[in-house]
Amino acid sequence: MTGANSFQVSGYGPERAGWTRIFARDSLARRLDWPILLSGLALSLIGSLLVYSATRNRTEINQGDPYYFLVRHLMNTGIGFALMIGTVWLGHRTLRNVVPILYGLSVFLLLLVLTPLGSTVNGAHSWIVLGGGFSLQPSEFVKITIILGMAMLLATRVDAGDREYPDHRTVLQALGLAAVPMLIVMLMPDLGSVMVMVIIVLGVLLASGASNRWVFGLIGAGAAGAISVWQLHILDEYQIARFAAFANPELDPAGVGYNTNQARIAIGSGGLTGAGLFHGSQTTGQFVPEQQTDFVFTVAGEELGFVGAGLIIVLLGVVLWRACRIARETTELYGTIVAAGIVAWFAFQAFENIGMTLGIMPVTGLPLPFVSYGGSSMFAVWVAVGLLQSIRVQRPMSA
């Protein structure tokens, strides 16, 4: 290439000091994917405003402090940001070595939820209450460990150059690895998270280069599973009702259709520029339930209008676009699979979350990445951003 420079990799070149080092062409900071970082930060900050707007009047949950959720959301963002830096610092390859431990830990936490330590929120038994207003939702972290675990299994032999594609045995092992936590989450039952995990598994399999038979097989199995779940009445009544309300939004607007109906009214009434931040009547009047978490997008829709809500979609688009590029540009299959898994996760979760507020997807309890209030989700999302950054930063090593 162009001489010595091509060998100068962060940490390996001559030591530089201070600002120069940070802004050096090959410095870590310069090689970070800034669009993802800035978009993620922007989304989290917009999120904090929306969460504040949605909760400042909800005295029954904000314990009398209108800033309660705002402060916590910002704190979560900060912690998440630190977790991202930590992840980048460790590097996804280092983490690869501890994947079995992380996986084991996350599955252990999941099992803990099923014990009396876990608590139920909105019909899903998926939380561990830590006290002091904090609680943990292990299913968020499981999403990461599934991605890392599957990527490790599927990529090892390919990255070693032994094989061109993962063999059936490896794929089976990877699916088994994903199935264990998915079954536990299903028992909670947290159907939304299971759906996300199915999509993650699909994305991971696609990116791994596993045979088409596996991909289509999985899609077929997913469909069959959905039908059997329906037929065998495994779902709770409230879950069926949510789907029914999705299929027919006019159904019982005061009951199961209430959420979607009010959400759509909130968003629709925003118009082009919205009612203005803190001026949405639907939001101020608390007509949309769960507005700081699952339905946070309705605040954007009502108060910021098409311009603001569209900006959120665009920023998510930037994150996903860059993540796709990272997946395509990294040389290792491991990095590709991790990035693709994260893309599948973010993309589906964002689509499902926004889609349900817009009435084109059924209602499930999934947070909007970066924006929704919720520590576990925020931490997991930022760790994922850290993984993406790490994949990008460390890319040249293998070049």
Add this chain to the structure above:
Amino acid sequence: MTNIPETGRTPRVQIRLVVIQILVLSLLGTLGGRLWYLQIREGAAYAKEASGNHVQQVVEPAVRGSILDARGVPLADNETRLVVSASRTDLLKMKDDGKAVLSKLAGVLGMTPADVMMKVRLCDAKTPQPCWNGSPYQPIPITDEATAKQALQIRERAEDFPGITAEPEAVRRYAAPGKANTAQVLGYLSPVTDEEITKAQDTDSPYLRSDQVGRSGLERQYDKQLRGKAGVTRYEVDNLGRVIGKAEATPAESGSTLVTSVDARVQRVAEYELDNAMKIARTQFDKITGENYKADSGAVVVMEAKTGRIVAMSSAPTYDPNVWVGGISAKDYKKLTGKNSDYPLLNRAIQGQSAPGSTFKVVSTAAAVEAGYEWDGGYPCTSSYSVGGQVFKNFEGENFGPISLGRALEVSCDTVFYGLADREWKRDGGINPKKGEPKDYFYKAAHQFGLGKETGIDLPNEVTGRVPDRAWKEAYWKANKDAWCKSGKKNGSYVEKIAYENCLEGNKMREGDSINYSIGQGDTLVTPIQEAAIYGALANGGTMYQPTIGKAIVSADGRTVQEIKPKAKGRLPIDQATLKGMDSALEGVVTRGTAAWKFGGWPQDKIPLHAKTGTAEVYGKQTTSWLATYSKDYTVVMTIAQAGTGSGASGEAVRHIYNALYGVSADGKIEKKNALLPTPQKSLPKIKTDGSITAPKVAKDPAKDQRVSQEGEKAPDEGQPAGTVASPAATNRDTRRRGRRSRKRGCRRMLT
């Protein structure tokens, strides 16, 4: 360089990554599209829905304005009553649709369960009254006459009476001051219907669910002004209905007060005298039919001659308008509107029409002058007038020889008018009129006197009456000829013969039609109010006024007064000389003509009265009596159906009304202190800013007091309660009937 990846990866993965990327972007694109659809395309609709979502309206109904008489005495106002209502929505939630609760409620209220059930059922095409024709979501009043004890029973055991409320509410009261019930003039209210709400939605006076709407009379005519504007407070509320936003409030505006020209005392006197005259008529024997007069309905109008303002208007049979308040019962409704009822809801002063009889001769006289006949010419008043084998008789065959038009009017000589009308009919070309317009002086005059169309009085549903001119005959024939031709027989019964004739030439103006028409018989129909307008114009020198009852609309705080000015509609088609002639002829009717036997001893020099009697023939029924009179300031017109002659049936009653107005006693002495209204009330009653009204006290029964002061003796005791349907009670006519001594029945009587 570092940005060119050296992937050792297979194309399969690479392609799949591109697919993922495209998929992801298309998902986001879908979201964007859907967002655009909701916010931009459908945004307005959702914005509307959102505002409906979080805005709650609290409606404070406006107090309906009062209706006052000319001195400020309330004829209709509001009172607070304990209203027991049932919420249909709550009742329907119960297993038995609330039957048990309603039965229990019926027990407490002392009603039958069936009555209560009927009150809460909804009206539809198949459901007769009583039923609820308001909104099904609004509490339905079951009674507004709950006692405090009943209300307490319901409230204290609220758990036993789910969906039932007992609250004090302002309800309409028709006070009937001094027993002047004024029922048909005031009208009544009933709940607004869904249809009306929809219709009035976008007007400047939309209805509320709880509104009562005027259905007839003044309540309907001035509904918009009386109703006021309900106060609406808009609260922004959250999902639990808690108020979160600033309240936008428009305070309730009480309805305006309607000041009428009616004088409650005169009204009472008029009502009493009409009823009394009808009772007396029922004791009189009718030689023609061989039975007593039926006197089944009647009307009287007392009008200010110089303004057209109505001082009193009464229609019999009458009813108590308070039966409408709080929902009418089945029995009452049937009594008012059933087939066997005597239709007391009709205001016969403006909705009753009959042939005018000889009271029409003022029109014929004016027509004759217009047609060029000399006022002082000698017109033969023979005992009969023959045309083509048909003999038109002067009543009781009187013969006055050749007389002037004025004298013909005074003595009500039919044959003079027969002759004039016949001559005009021939001049116009007879049965087949000449080409070009027939002059039709007699018919034109009727139109110029305002007949055949509404007077425009400020009451709804006035009828037009009828002038049977050529145009009407043509239209009527077209509408009926098929039926006539079918039933008509040349040699059949009287009715069949008439039908046969009508079938052949019912569209033509026949000689007999014109002759009959000239004395107000035949197909001509007039209403009492039309007569009042005509005789009022004769009294005031020829100006026709549009009769009015409303005198002013005063805002609830008394600050703004919108006067309703008398409206002149035009002038009678008579020159001043003719008018003078007619005036003195009509005075002659009182002093020596057909009404003289009822006005003996009247102080004619101080209060000159003018009158015209009329007796209209109605096929198959007894004759309708008319008496149209006027003084300098007032016109009094009374008519009673199936009661004989004008003077015979109404003479005393009308005289008593004048007695009351001017304070004249039976012997003709004028006692100023007894006069109720010697000159028309000019000033308006004072309404203070707090809405209170300074009104004089009205005696318990001014009609009785008048009788006492006029007769100088104790009035008969048998009361005539206000607002009851008059019944043909067999009363001792000697005690009821005064001035009988001067009655010489038959000697001067003419069918006039």
